[in-house]
Amino acid sequence: MTDTQRSLATLASLLADNSLGAISAQDLRDAVLATIQPGYAEMYISGSSATTLGDTSTWVQVGGTYTLTDSSSNWTMGVNGQLLYGGTEDREVQLWATASLTSAGTNDQLQFAFAKDGAVLTPSIVQRYVTTGTDVGALAIIGHTDVSSGEYLSLVTRNISAAADTTALFATVLLVDFAA
Numbered sequence: 001m002t003d004t005q006r007s008l009a010t011l012a013s014l015l016a017d018n019s020l021g022a023i024s025a026q027d028l029r030d031a032v033l034a035t036i037q038p039g040y041a042e043m044y045i046s047g048s049s050a051t052t053l054g055d056t057s058t059w060v061q062v063g064g065t066y067t068l069t070d071s072s073s074n075w076t077m078g079v080n081g082q083l084l085y086g087g088t089e090d091r092e093v094q095l096w097a098t099a100s101l102t103s104a105g106t107n108d109q110l111q112f113a114f115a116k117d118g119a120v121l122t123p124s125i126v127q128r129y130v131t132t133g134t135d136v137g138a139l140a141i142i143g144h145t146d147v148s149s150g151e152y153l154s155l156v157t158r159n160i161s162a163a164a165d166t167t168a169l170f171a172t173v174l175l176v177d178f179a180a
Contacts, residue, residue, distance in 0.1 A: 007089045007180060039091065039177040041075035041083050043068045050104065050165040051157055059113070059120050059156040062099075062168045074177070082152040083175060091177035095124070095143040097155055099171035102137070103130040105164025114143040115156045121145055127160075136169065146180055 047065035061081055068077040074087035085091065095114050103110060113125040124143030147153070155173055157166055 039072040039074045039087065040175065041068065041071035042172065042174045043077060043081070043083060044172040045168055045170060048167055048169045050167045052165050053157070053159050053163055055163050056158065056160050059115065059158050061115070061118075062112070062155045062157050062171060064168055064171070075175075079152070082154045083173070084152045085147040085149060085177075087149055087177075090146055090148050090180040092180050093145050093147055093153065093175050093177045095141070095145070095153065095173065095175045097141040097171060097173045098138070099141075099155070100136055100138050100169045101128065101130070101157075101171075102133060102135065102167050102169060103159065103164050104133055104166070105159070105162045106132050108159050108161040108164055108166075110137070110157060110159050110166050112139060112141055112155065112157045114141060114145070115154050116145050116147065117151050118154075118156075120156060147177070 043066045045064040046067040049063045051060055051063035053060055064081070066077060066081045074085060076084050076086060078084040099112060101110060108130050109127055110130055111125055111127045114121045121143050124141055126139050126141050128137045128139045130137045153175065155171060159166055
């Protein structure tokens with residue numbers, strides 16, 4: 001039998017009362033998978049390139065060539081740098097990222113964050129001061145959100161000091177999802 005992705009609410013209603021003996025072996029497998037087997041995805045920048053920043057307020061997806069290294073069946077990278085969720089049930093997602101970065105300017109305050117469908121996940125914003133164009137800064141980001149089928153997650157940046165471009169020399173994004 002094929003395992004079926006189901007929400008926790010659906011599984012709880014199936015397993016609430018088995019007085020009629022209606023819980024099947026498949027129901028139990030689906031319950032176990034929904035609660036103990038998280039989904040996951042990992043991507044990294046395999047080729048860095050500058051992220052063009054035209055002003056100090058607009059968030060832009062971090063540039064570069066991304067490689068999807070590993071993922072469960074519900075995650076793909078349909079567009080470069082965007083982790084696309086293709087599951088049937090809503091999921092809670094924990095996100096982690098690390099990055100090494102430079103700026104084309106001097107004395108720049110760079111911000112990085114996660115975004116869902118292009119909208120910044122505000123609690124994930126981190127800021128890094130970079131003194132010169134040769135100064136390599138490092139940062140770590142964490143975040144949490146929920147996703148529905150067809151939504152994507154990405155890494156975004158902006159320079160709040162000047163419209164100087166930034167380059168993520170290296171970056172890795174890892175996510176783990178759980179039944180909502």
